[in-house]
Amino acid sequence: MRFNILDAVNDLKVKISMADKLSINEMAKQLVSIGFECMWCGECCRARSGDNTVILFPDEIRLIMDSHGMTPNEFCEPSIPQFMDDIGILHCFEWVQKRHSSGDCIFIRADNTCRIYQQRPWICSTYPFFLSFTNGSAKPDIMVSECKGVGRLMDEDDALKLAKLLKGRLLAEITEEIRLLDNLEGFEDWEPIKFDSGKGYQGYTIAVHDSCGMIYITD
Numbered sequence: 467m468r469f470n471i472l473d474a475v476n477d478l479k480v481k482i483s484m485a486d487k488l489s490i491n492e493m494a495k496q497l498v499s500i501g502f503e504c505m506w507c508g509e510c511c512r513a514r515s516g517d518n519t520v521i522l523f524p525d526e527i528r529l530i531m532d533s534h535g536m537t538p539n540e541f542c543e544p545s546i547p548q549f550m551d552d553i554g555i556l557h558c559f560e561w562v563q564k565r566h567s568s569g570d571c572i573f574i575r576a577d578n579t580c581r582i583y584q585q586r587p588w589i590c591s592t593y594p595f596f597l598s599f600t601n602g603s604a605k606p607d608i609m610v611s612e613c614k615g616v617g618r619l620m621d622e623d624d625a626l627k628l629a630k631l632l633k634g635r636l637l638a639e640i641t642e643e644i645r646l647l648d649n650l651e652g653f654e655d656w657e658p659i660k661f662d663s664g665k666g667y668q669g670y671t672i673a674v675h676d677s678c679g680m681i682y683i684t685d
Contacts, residue, residue, distance in 0.1 A: 482640040493629035503618035508578030513569025520563040524678045526587045533585045544674045549656035557673045588635040597636040645677030
């Protein structure tokens with residue numbers, strides 16, 4: 467399958483233009499009407515409540531490293547491989563945050579507080595909300611994940627702060643994807659694969675792509 471990087475990047479540039487025009491005040495009004503208050507239940511960080519995958523962008527990784535004196539190997543791992551090249555190397559897009567063998571986030575404490583709360587990734591600081599271009603719409607919509615705190619009274623100031631975070635997250639996501647694709651030149655021909663990550667990657671060489679380029683990992 468020939469992946470057209472130029473078309474994908476051009477589509478993303480249209481989306482980033484639309485995202486940049488989003489009104490913080492209008493989003494804040496929507497958030498107030500939906501309502502939200504964090505209950506500190508920790509469910510979004512634990513495997514028992516479903517997929518708790520946290521994608522980490524390079525800037526987020528560096529922030530955690532600098533703030534907590536950690537190395538990437540301590541809290542990062544490759545995301546699920548997307549394709550295998552003709553010499554058997556598995557290729558992944560972005561890194562994900564490590565989890566315990568239980569599937570719970572490595573940063574959650576027993577009392578449901580977070581060890582890196584002030585430096586938590588975009589996906590955590592905006593949960594349970596995210597912005598998405600649904601059904602080919604030109605304007606991104608506010609989407610809501612399952613959460614016990616949804617529907618509770620929300621302060622206008624909190625809504626404004628969250629709206630700013632949501633817009634910042636979407637712009638960061640699109641920018642990261644554009645830069646990743648720019649670095650993907652030479653890998654346009656690939657077939658998507660379904661890789662059982664439960665079996666591990668032993669014996670494989672993995673290439674992780676992000677906006678900083680590509681890193682090879684040999685298990």
